[in-house]
C-alpha cells in the first residue's frame with residue numbers, strides 16, 4: 001500500500017492514525033459486535049461516541065458552558081442559509097465581510113432572507129488581503145456580522161478576531177477550525193464543514209452562544225432549527241453517525257498531538273517552509289499580502305503558466321497530489337491542514353526547488 005501526500009483542499013487528508021484505528025474497529029467496535037455504521041444513534045454505544053466527541057471538542061477549544069455544540073448536516077453552504085434563518089429575528093439586515101469566494105457565496109445566499117450589507121471588501125485588491133478593521137462600516141442594527149476566517153480558494157486568512165461590539169460575530173471557520181487555539185467567547189456562532197480539518201464530508205459542526213437560540217423564522221425546517229437541535233442534542237433526526245465517530249477520533253488525535261497550541265506551532269512551521277521558498281524566488285509567486293497569508297491553503301502561481309501542466313504531472317509522479325489551484329483562479333494551491341505531516345511539506349518544497357532548478 002502506498003499513500004500519497006494529498007494536498008487537496010477538501011475533502012482532504014485525514015490523520016493516518018485515525019484511518020488505521022477506524023479500519024481496526026470497522027467490523028467490531030469495542031466488542032459491540034457491530035460497526036459504528038450499523039449502530040442505532042439512540043443506543044448506548046453511539047451515545048457514548050457522540051458524548052466523547054463533543055466533550056473532546058469542548059476541551060480542545062475550551063468552549064464555554066453557555067455555548068451549544070451541534071452536529072448538523074448540509075455542509076457549510078447550508079449554514080449560509082441557516083445562519084440568517086436562525087439569527088435574523090426581527091432584524092432585516094446583517095453585515096458581511098467579503099474576502100473572497102466563500103464570503104461572496106454566503107452573501108449571495110443571505111439575500112434570500114434579508115438585505116445583507118457588505119461592511120468591508122477586498123474585492124478591489126482582488127481578494128489578496130483581509131480588509132483592515134478601521135475600514136469596516138458596521139451597522140449597530142445588524143443582526144450579526146459574518147466573516148470567513150480562512151478563504152480556502154484564495155488562501156487568505158484572518159490572524160485576528162474582529163471586534164464587533166454588541167453585534168454577534170458569526171464565522172465560517174470551515175477550513176481553519178482547530179488549526180490554532182481560539183477564544184470562542186468572542187463569537188456568537190461558529191460553523192465549519194468537516195471535510196477540511198475535522199473529518200469526512202457530511203458533518204457540519206456549529207458552536208452557538210445559547211442566547212442566540214430561539215429566533216428562527218417560522219419557515220425554518222425543524223432539523224435546521226438550532227434551538228430544536230440543541231434541545232434534542234443534535235439527534236432530532238439521525239445525525240451523520242459515522243462522520244461523527246471519525247471526527248471524534250480526530251479530536252482524540254489532536255489531543256495526542258499536544259492540543260491546539262502544539263498543532264498551531266506545527267502549522268506555522270509547515271506554512272513558513274513553503275512561503276519562504278515562494279518569497280525567495282521569482283519563479284514562484286504568492287499573491288496574498290504577507291500578514292494575511294493562510295497557514296492552511298497556500299495559493300501560488302508559476303511565473304510561466306506553460307509550466308503548470310508539467311509541474312502538476314511531475315509532482316504527481318513523486319506522490320504529491322492535488323496541487324492544482326481552484327478552477328476559478330488557476331495556478332496552484334497546496335492545502336496543508338492539520339493532518340498533512342511535516343514530511344509532506346518538506347517533500348513538496350524539495351520538489352519545488354528541484355523543479356525550478358530544471359525549468360527556471
Ligand SMILES: *Cc1c(COP(=O)(O)O)cnc(C)c1O
Nearest residue numbers: 075076077078102152174175193
Ligand atoms: C469548503 C468550504 C465551504 C463549502 O462547504 P460545503 O460542505 O461544500 O458546503 C464553505 N466555506 C468554506 C470556507 C470552505 O472552505
